[in-house]
Amino acid sequence: MTPIITTRFVNLFYNEFQALKNINMAIMPNTVTALIGPSGCGKSSYLRLFNRMNDLIDGVSITGDIMVDGEMIYSKGIDIVALRRKVGMVFQKPNPFPKTIFENIAYGLRVNGVTDKKRIEEKVEFSLQQAALWEEVKDKLKKSAFELSGGQQQRLCIARALAIEPSIILMDEPASALDPISTAKIEELIYELKRNYTIVIVTHNMQQAGRVSDYTAFFYLGELIEFGDTKEIFTHPKDKKTQNYITGRFG
Amino acid sequence: MTHLDEELLQLKKEIIEMWKLVGLQLHKTQVALITFDKDLAREVMATEKRVNAMELKVDRDCENIFALFNPVAVDLRFVLAVLKINSNLERIGDIAEGLARFILIVENPFDDYLLEVTRTILMYEEANSILEDVLNAFENEDTKLARGVFKRDEYLDEINIQCNTVLVEYIKNNPDKTEQGLYILSAIRKLERVGDQCKNIAEEIIFYIEAKVLKHRGNITK
Numbered sequence: 001m002t003p004i005i006t007t008r009f010v011n012l013f014y015n016e017f018q019a020l021k022n023i024n025m026a027i028m029p030n031t032v033t034a035l036i037g038p039s040g041c042g043k044s045s046y047l048r049l050f051n052r053m054n055d056l057i058d059g060v061s062i063t064g065d066i067m068v069d070g071e072m073i074y075s076k077g078i079d080i081v082a083l084r085r086k087v088g089m090v091f092q093k094p095n096p097f098p099k100t101i102f103e104n105i106a107y108g109l110r111v112n113g114v115t116d117k118k119r120i121e122e123k124v125e126f127s128l129q130q131a132a133l134w135e136e137v138k139d140k141l142k143k144s145a146f147e148l149s150g151g152q153q154q155r156l157c158i159a160r161a162l163a164i165e166p167s168i169i170l171m172d173e174p175a176s177a178l179d180p181i182s183t184a185k186i187e188e189l190i191y192e193l194k195r196n197y198t199i200v201i202v203t204h205n206m207q208q209a210g211r212v213s214d215y216t217a218f219f220y221l222g223e224l225i226e227f228g229d230t231k232e233i234f235t236h237p238k239d240k241k242t243q244n245y246i247t248g249r250f251g
Numbered sequence: 252m253t254h255l256d257e258e259l260l261q262l263k264k265e266i267i268e269m270w271k272l273v274g275l276q277l278h279k280t281q282v283a284l285i286t287f288d289k290d291l292a293r294e295v296m297a298t299e300k301r302v303n304a305m306e307l308k309v310d311r312d313c314e315n316i317f318a319l320f321n322p323v324a325v326d327l328r329f330v331l332a333v334l335k336i337n338s339n340l341e342r343i344g345d346i347a348e349g350l351a352r353f354i355l356i357v358e359n360p361f362d363d364y365l366l367e368v369t370r371t372i373l374m375y376e377e378a379n380s381i382l383e384d385v386l387n388a389f390e391n392e393d394t395k396l397a398r399g400v401f402k403r404d405e406y407l408d409e410i411n412i413q414c415n416t417v418l419v420e421y422i423k424n425n426p427d428k429t430e431q432g433l434y435i436l437s438a439i440r441k442l443e444r445v446g447d448q449c450k451n452i453a454e455e456i457i458f459y460i461e462a463k464v465l466k467h468r469g470n471i472t473k
Contacts, residue, residue, distance in 0.1 A: 210319035
């Protein structure tokens with residue numbers, strides 16, 4: 001199987017500060033990969049490489065090869081809008097638009113050229129079903145998204161990302177602002193979604209990484225210390241630093 | 252069904268598969284003993300490798316569930332119980348292998364009279380039946396059935412104790428069959444241990460379902 005994301009010798013600098021050092025990694029399609037490590041280790045910087053979100057930060061420079069779905073995404077002439085359509089993102093705090101539940105999803109579809117009303121309605125329902133939210137909101141689609149609970153808002157954001165039909169979803173601590181029940185729902189959702197999507201998730205919650213991911217990458221001080229099968233990482237980590245981190249002995 | 256539920260269900264299927272294989276191993280040694288079928292005994296010894304491989308797989312899966320899902324309450328008790336039942340089943344697998352080995356060592360078919368007076372076949376049937384009972388108790392979460400095993404194990408203990416007297420008498424009257432007598436004595440000891448393992452399994456089933464620890468308690472309190 002061919003990896004859907006490949007990075008080779010990737011370095012990332014914020015001005016003089018080197019946040020990522022020679023990162024090599026291959027992420028397979030339809031898997032969940034968790035990026036773990038203490039604050040400032042570079043995991044979020046690494047995640048944001050895949051949809052070029054780091055471009056928005058002043059003073060960032062990047063070297064190395066980053067290939068997404070067979071395309072070198074930092075080459076000249078790359079269509080960043082098309083890239084971000086392919087690589088969706090869900091953030092730490094739910095950030096629905098100040099619109100109705102329906103419009104939160106329909107908006108992105110319209111921006112992407114879908115004009116047929118029936119088609120939009122179908123897509124809205126399908127995306128909400130995929131995000132395990134349809135049953136809870138089907139009778140209040142015209143209500144403001146802000147009336148939903150935090151967990152529901154986050155699932156709405158996931159539905160919004162899914163509506164654009166990405167092949168990859170990046171999640172930056174998607175459940176860290178949620179209560180345990182909502183967190184469990186998001187985790188189950190991630191487990192379901194990997195059938196159709198490739199998911200890369202940054203999490204500070206070690207148990208969450210264990211529960212949801214197939215592969216885990218441990219970052220420390222900008223270096224990729226260990227990357228492998230989550231079962232292996234959580235039962236027989238090869239590196240002492242990984243062991244110390246996952247057992248809570250530092251970080 | 253949550254991801255954890257799926258993993259627990261898969262674990263349950265694996266241990267049940269191992270349980271059935273171990274039961275079959277024990278049953279085959281009974282048939283091999285009665286029919287003096289050395290090929291069947293060899294088959295049991297060869298299959299023991301599969302039992303060992305299954306034990307390692309269940310061990311590994313339990314380890315993964317602990318590490319990845321941090322189970323609590325009934326889920327935690329279930330995984331702990333499966334881990335211990337796994338060891339008990341593997342030991343029963345070893346016992347079956349040991350019994351098969353006797354059949355390969357002995358030169359002549361076992362004396363029917365010896366098997367009858369020592370109640371060896373009866374003991375085999377009882378051990379197999381108890382193993383089946385604990386499996387059913389586990390599959391159906393039936394603690395009443397699991398509790399029934401404690402009484403049935405006492406019956407195996409009784410046969411085991413009485414066999415000493417019976418065998419002394421038998422060997423006295425049949426000195427040419429001393430070797431057979433000694434092998435049957437060892438077989439009865441092994442079958443008695445199958446009962447002990449099943450009793451341990453029953454305790455684990457009750458621990459998992461009712462959160463009660465019955466270990467090291469007298470039979471009355473159980």
